[in-house]
Amino acid sequence: MKFQKPKGTKDILPPEIHKWHFVEKVIRDTMDLYNFSEIRTPMFENTTLFKRGVGTETDIVGKEMYTFEDKSGNSITLKPEMTAPVARAFVEHNLASQAPIHKFFYITSMFRYEKPQEGRYREHTQFGAEVLGTNDVYSDIEIISLVKHIYNQVGVHNFKVKINSLGMPDDRRKYIELLINYLNNHQEHLSNDSKRRLVINPLRILDSKDPNDIEITEHAPKILEHLDIASIVRFEKVINGLTIAGIDYEVDFRLVRGFDYYTDTTFEFISEDLGSQNAIGGGGRYDKLVETIGGKPIPGIGFGSGIERMIMVADRNNFIFPSGKSVDVYFITLNEEAKLVAFKEILNLRKSGIKCEYDSLGRSFKAQMREANKMNSRFVYIIGDEEITKQKGLLKKMSDGSQTEISFNNIIENIK
The missing domain is CATH 3.30.930.10 (Bira Bifunctional Protein; Domain 2)
Incomplete structure (x- = not known):
């Protein structure tokens, strides 16, 4: 089902x-x-x-x-x-x-x-x-x-x-009596819904959208004249x-x-x-x-x-709503060891209020870059075998394509 x-x-x-x-x-x-x-x-x-x-x-x-x-x-x-x-x-x-x-x-x-x-x-x-x-x-x-x-x-x-x-309330009760007396003279021309309301809630006939009701109530007593x-x-x-x-x-x-x-x-x-x-x-x-x-x-x-x-x-009205905060850093990982390193860094960055994301599907480098673009990420941080050896990842600024080698423990200082 x-x-x-x-x-x-x-x-x-x-x-x-x-x-x-x-x-x-x-x-x-x-x-x-x-x-x-x-x-x-x-x-x-x-x-x-x-x-x-x-x-x-x-x-x-x-x-x-x-x-x-x-x-x-x-x-x-x-x-x-x-x-x-x-x-x-x-x-x-x-x-x-x-x-x-x-x-x-x-x-x-x-x-x-x-x-x-x-x-x-x-x-x-x-x-x-x-x-x-x-x-x-x-x-x-x-x-x-x-x-x-x-x-x-x-x-x-x-x-x-x-x-x-x-x-x-007292004024309204008196007015409703006047309204009922007026509407009773036109009852046969009212819509079925207004005929029902005439008995239980006659005031609501005034805001009926039925054309006949509108024409009839146009000449009804006005409450502002009876306050x-x-x-x-x-x-x-x-x-x-x-x-x-x-x-x-x-x-x-x-x-x-x-x-x-x-x-x-x-x-x-x-x-x-x-x-x-x-x-x-x-x-x-x-x-x-x-x-x-x-x-x-x-x-x-x-x-x-x-x-x-x-x-x-x-x-x-074509109002442009501000979008939510985009991802600050998308971690691109090229193997499982890189993913472990990335996950550790992500935990630290999130404690500092840095919005991060990573690939959990084992996708290719190009696919991960497409995902980073889709998320409108400000930076990507690339980690592979070489980066693990150097203890430095490649930080790429997405707005202009510039990239710099940044050590794992200095990411925050370079993205603010």
Whole structure:
């Protein structure tokens, strides 16, 4: 039987891994610059965390989670998103008592049972950040600025920032009633998916991609026209702050996101390089989430972004990812005794941080030279019978072809 990877997953092979290393380094360095600290949570959580935190009527909880029962009969779910697990850790470890504000970031795998498409996987790698403890307007602007800063460093420039406000829960409930009344008058023309959502999650009809749904919702009540004064003023401060920060944005009444926990600010980064699944990342404010899962009322804001999609956009923009460190010295050995000498020298060089490689297949001199070129080695060090007798090998600089006899114990001094 020939095994293959599960549908909707991706192998990242050595020729591509340098892109991931570069992106992950940019993420870590930029998060440090913005004073975010890394948090890691288990790959799975109790299912009730997502049902309560994300919402039972959302597509994620209703259709997309990988949920199973463990041997003790507990319902366990591979995490489909990271905000609820971060909030759970925040509450469980009583972090609010340690400092008034916490700034977290993460890089981790997510799992959603979705229809696989280009840039959409059932397991994908996501990075993101969460700020817990403040509802300051500038924390919203900082989060959006942070995302843009990271994207720009990895060759992602041609995106659009879409932004909206969902207000607070009471305003949203009143608005949803207005929206349902409007949509009920057009129900027979809605898509089947939107007819289902009209009963369980009517807000999501606003971001339907069905042409008929789009036409119907174009004239629907707009949530920004039904917010309380505090949310309106707050939203105006956010978009004014984005202008000051030099971030172009577009207010989009259709932007409702797929999580019940959002309040006030929601945003998405959109790239036309991704086709119909065009969101690179997004997030928003969730001032009621911590309280919903059993903590004290603590405001928060965060975002998540798929690394696969970032790299896809960067590639389409012809971004050149820095390659990994090439081999410093490739040892060419002409017999078994030479291989033993080489191996001893390699062990010493590696202790000094020198990246080395050797031939373990007993190939010819020409074949070993081809391998050294393929690895983009800076030097080759040739050892044969004559070199063993002299206790000196032939060090060849690959960039210009120059070569020098160098004793075995002086290699380091001649390659730095």
